[in-house]
Amino acid sequence: MILYQYHPSxxxxxxxxxxHHLNIPVQxxxxxTKAGETRTPEFRAKNPIGKVPxxxxxxxxxxxxxxxxxxxxxxxTRYLPDDRLLRARVxxxxxxxxxxxxxxxxxxxxxxxxxxxxxxxxxELQERQEKGYMALDVMEDELRQKRFFVxxxxxxxxxxxxxxxxxxxxxxxxxxxxxxxxxxMDQVASVPGHIQIDERISL
Amino acid sequence: MILYQYHPSxxxxxxxxxxHHLNIPVQxxxxxTKAGETRTPEFRAKNPIGKVPxxxxxxxxxxxxxxxxxxxxxxxTRYLPDDRLLRARVxxxxxxxxxxxxxxxxxxxxxxxxxxxxxxxxxELQERQEKGYMALDVMEDELRQKRFFVxxxxxxxxxxxxxxxxxxxxxxxxxxxxxxxxxxMDQVASVPGHIQIDERISL
Numbered sequence: 001m002i003l004y005q006y007h008p009s010x011x012x013x014x015x016x017x018x019x020h021h022l023n024i025p026v027q028x029x030x031x032x033t034k035a036g037e038t039r040t041p042e043f044r045a046k047n048p049i050g051k052v053p054x055x056x057x058x059x060x061x062x063x064x065x066x067x068x069x070x071x072x073x074x075x076x077t078r079y080l081p082d083d084r085l086l087r088a089r090v091x092x093x094x095x096x097x098x099x100x101x102x103x104x105x106x107x108x109x110x111x112x113x114x115x116x117x118x119x120x121x122x123x124e125l126q127e128r129q130e131k132g133y134m135a136l137d138v139m140e141d142e143l144r145q146k147r148f149f150v151x152x153x154x155x156x157x158x159x160x161x162x163x164x165x166x167x168x169x170x171x172x173x174x175x176x177x178x179x180x181x182x183x184x185m186d187q188v189a190s191v192p193g194h195i196q197i198d199e200r201i202s203l
Numbered sequence: 204m205i206l207y208q209y210h211p212s213x214x215x216x217x218x219x220x221x222x223h224h225l226n227i228p229v230q231x232x233x234x235x236t237k238a239g240e241t242r243t244p245e246f247r248a249k250n251p252i253g254k255v256p257x258x259x260x261x262x263x264x265x266x267x268x269x270x271x272x273x274x275x276x277x278x279x280t281r282y283l284p285d286d287r288l289l290r291a292r293v294x295x296x297x298x299x300x301x302x303x304x305x306x307x308x309x310x311x312x313x314x315x316x317x318x319x320x321x322x323x324x325x326x327e328l329q330e331r332q333e334k335g336y337m338a339l340d341v342m343e344d345e346l347r348q349k350r351f352f353v354x355x356x357x358x359x360x361x362x363x364x365x366x367x368x369x370x371x372x373x374x375x376x377x378x379x380x381x382x383x384x385x386x387x388m389d390q391v392a393s394v395p396g397h398i399q400i401d402e403r404i405s406l
Contacts, residue, residue: 072291088275
């Protein structure tokens with residue numbers, strides 16, 4: 001099994017983290033997203049959406065979108081509840097992550113710490129910061145009442161939200177004012193099987 | 204069961220469309236999103252993310268995020284495959300919809316046909332148009348080879364993508380150059396149980 005990835009990407013880290021928890025080996029193949037390698041016809045044959053992470057489950061069988069990949073591996077495991085409403089609740093938080101969190105926190109991080117702020121995007125960066133803080137406010141409110149996002153258990157909803165939250169400082173987000181998020185991050189990092197985003201573990 | 208909604212929203216239409224296919228009655232309660240009614244403490248007690256659609260499954264039990272709600276109702280029905288890979292593939296296209304399609308096509312539509320273009324956002328609108336066309340290109344390529352997005356069957360992946368694609372002209376997207384998308388839209392609209400976005404069907 002091959003994970004096509006860009007190592008610093010939180011979306012790619014999600015997959016490595018879950019697979020490590022599940023003890024499922026995967027080969028990492030780095031794709032140079034900056035050089036446009038995800039936009040080539042060869043890569044689009046793997047993933048028409050042209051993005052990493054993309055996983056090759058068996059030769060020629062590909063799956064894309066980080067949270068869809070998480071779901072694929074988590075079904076039937078302790079990382080996804082059996083209850084119908086709790087499963088939908090996991091998806092609720094994963095769609096929140098992709099729509100209301102990642103476009104602000106991950107993009108701000110990428111511009112500030114990796115790719116550079118594109119010309120003329122200074123105002124947009126400020127807006128993304130504001131919306132990123134709105135996402136963190138939602139998380140803080142939620143985590144004031146619970147240890148994990150769904151069903152009082154560590155699940156892929158936590159993995160999805162942890163990926164970019166725990167490196168939000170690289171997007172100049174101050175997490176000091178979010179004690180519940182900080183306690184939750186400590187909880188996530190203490191679940192046995194945890195790995196860091198920069199670990200290049202060979203599975 | 205109560206659907207808190209804004210009627211012209213494609214995200215809200217998704218839910219009405221699936222529930223109509225499933226013959227599940229629901230009470231519609233319109234929320235004035237423009238007046239900030241989704242951001243009040245009362246509404247946030249229903250949905251901490253502060254958005255519509257939000258559904259009240261039973262008194263006091265709420266679920267948010269349009270595609271999570273689709274999943275909740277589709278599990279165990281013909282609108283979601285049983286196969287593990289096909290299910291993840293449905294999620295792949297639903298996450299594509301929320302990350303790479305809706306923020307461009309739905310937002311352009313809203314600015315152009317409903318809310319008005321916010322001051323200073325003309326360049327951003329142009330960028331959103333370009334990215335919207337990139338999403339339509341991906342869909343066209345995919346639909347050249349298949350009738351529906353997943354497993355050659357109408358599923359919630361089609362419902363999720365149909366919602367804003369079929370009203371993309373309201374965001375000034377030209378669909379003339381997308382024959383495969385047009386054929387697919389005809390297919391979706393011809394599935395028995397279909398309703399239009401502006402129908403105010405009382406279920």
